[in-house]
Amino acid sequence: MTSQLFAICFNATRPAGLARFWGGVLGWEPLxxxxxxxxxxxxxxxxFRIRFLPGQEPKTGQNxxxxxxxxxxxxxxxxxxxxxxxxxxxHIDVGQLPEEGHVVLADPDGNEFCxxxxxxxxxxxxxxxxxxxCDGSQxxxxxxxxxxxxxxxxxxxxETAIQxxxxxxxxxxxxxxxxxxxxxxxxxxxxxxxxxxxxxxEIGRLISLGAALxxxxxxxxxxxxxxxxDPDGNEFxxxRPC
Numbered sequence: 274m275t276s277q278l279f280a281i282c283f284n285a286t287r288p289a290g291l292a293r294f295w296g297g298v299l300g301w302e303p304l305x306x307x308x309x310x311x312x313x314x315x316x317x318x319x320x321f322r323i324r325f326l327p328g329q330e331p332k333t334g335q336n337x338x339x340x341x342x343x344x345x346x347x348x349x350x351x352x353x354x355x356x357x358x359x360x361x362x363x364h365i366d367v368g369q370l371p372e373e374g375h376v377v378l379a380d381p382d383g384n385e386f387c388x389x390x391x392x393x394x395x396x397x398x399x400x401x402x403x404x405x406x407c408d409g410s411q412x413x414x415x416x417x418x419x420x421x422x423x424x425x426x427x428x429x430x431x432e433t434a435i436q437x438x439x440x441x442x443x444x445x446x447x448x449x450x451x452x453x454x455x456x457x458x459x460x461x462x463x464x465x466x467x468x469x470x471x472x473x474x475e476i477g478r479l480i481s482l483g484a485a486l487x488x489x490x491x492x493x494x495x496x497x498x499x500x501x502x503d504p505d506g507n508e509f510x511x512x513r514p515c
Contacts, residue, residue, distance in 0.1 A: 275422050276475050276511060278321050278437075279465030280312075281405065284328025284457065285382055292325045294380055297360040298342075298353065299401055317400060319439040326496075330457055332383050335367065335408075337452070337507065338460045340386040341375075343396050343403040353388045354378065384459060395427075395434075395443075402442045404434070405460075409446035413505040416483050417444065420464075420503075454506050462509040463498065470514040472499070479511070 285291040288311035296303055296313050301323070304312040311325040344350035354376050358364075361381040369377050374390030389396060389403060396403030407413075414433025418425050423444075427434035431448035466472055476499060480486070487500035487508060494500055498510040 276420070276464035276466050276470075276479075278421055278462060279512060280322040280324045280463040282324045282326055282461050282463050282510070283382070283384065284330065284459045284461075285311075285325045286329060287382070288325035288327055291380060291382055292323075294360045294362065295323060295325075298356050298362070317441055319437065320400070320441050324463065328457075328459070330459075332459065333455050334452070336384055336459050337409070337454065338405055338407040338458070339384065340402050341396065341404040341406050342386065342388045342401060343393065343399060344389060344391045346391050350376065350388055350390060357388075382459075398440065399436075399443055400441050404443045404445050407444065407446045407507075408452055409448075409505050409507070410451055411446070411448055412483070413503055413507070414446040416504050419482050420479055420484070451505065458508050461507065464509065464511045466512060466514040468515045472511060472514060476501070476511060484509075 283291060292303060292311040292313060295301070299313070301313040301315060304314050313323040315321060342353060344353065357378050362378050365377055365379045365385065367377050367385065369375070376388045377385065378388065379385050393403070411431040411433055414435065417423070418435045421435070423435040423437050425433060426436045426443060427445070432446065434443050434445040436443045466475060479501060483504040485502045487502050494510070497513050501509055501511060503509060
C-alpha cells in the first residue's frame with residue numbers, strides 16, 4: 274500500500290522550545306506523553322503532524338522549504354504576526370518588495386515562513402498552513418504526486434503543486450532555477466505505512482519512481498526509519514509499518 278505523509282519534520286537545536294513556538298503560532302496541540310513534547314497534532318484528522326527532532330547542523334542559506342500561513346482578514350494576519358513575535362520569532366528580509374502583501378518571518382531557529390495576505394485564491398480552503406512552499410524542479414513535483422497519490426493541482430511553467438484528495442495543505446515547487454543544495458535539509462517529509470504493509474516493497478516502489486537510498490545499506494536511523502532521497506536530493510524518511 275502507498276505510504277502516507279505522516280509528518281513534516283524539523284531538525285531543531287531545541288526541539289521542545291521550537292514545538293512550543295509553532296504550537297503557539299498555529300494553535301496546534303502537542304502530542305501528550307513523556308517522550309512526545311516535540312510533536313504537534315493537526316486539528317484535521319486527515320492532516321500531518323509536525324515533529325521537532327534534535328539536529329545541531331548550522332543553518333546555511335535559506336531553507337529549501339517553508340510554510341505559507343493563511344489569513345482570513347488583515348486583522349487576522351496582524352494577529353498571526355504578533356503571535357510570532359510574542360513567542361520568539363522575528364521579521365526577516367529575503368528580498369521581498371514593500372508592495373507585496375505577505376509578511377516574511379523566521380522562527381527562533383531561523384526557519385523562514387510567510388504569513389500570506391487575505392484573499393489568496395490559490396490557498397483558499399486549505400487551513401492555517403496553506404502551503405509547504407518548496408524550492409524544487411517539476412520532476413520532483415511529479416515524483417511526490419505519484420509517491421503520495423496526491424493529484425497535481427497546479428502544473429504550469431515548470432511550477433507544480435499537489436494536494437491530498439482530502440484537501441488541506443498544498444505542497445508546491447517553484448521550478449527552475451533550483452538553488453544548489455548545501456548540507457542536510459532542516460525540513461523534510463516523514464512517510465508512514467499502514468499495519469501489515471511491506472516496507473521493502475514500498476521502498477522499491479519509491480526507488481522505481483526516482484528516489485534513492487540515502488546510503489548504501491538499508492539500515493535504520495535512531496527512530497527506526499529508512500532515510501531516502503527524492504529526485505532533487507532532498508532527504509525524507511520512511512517509518513516501519515504501524
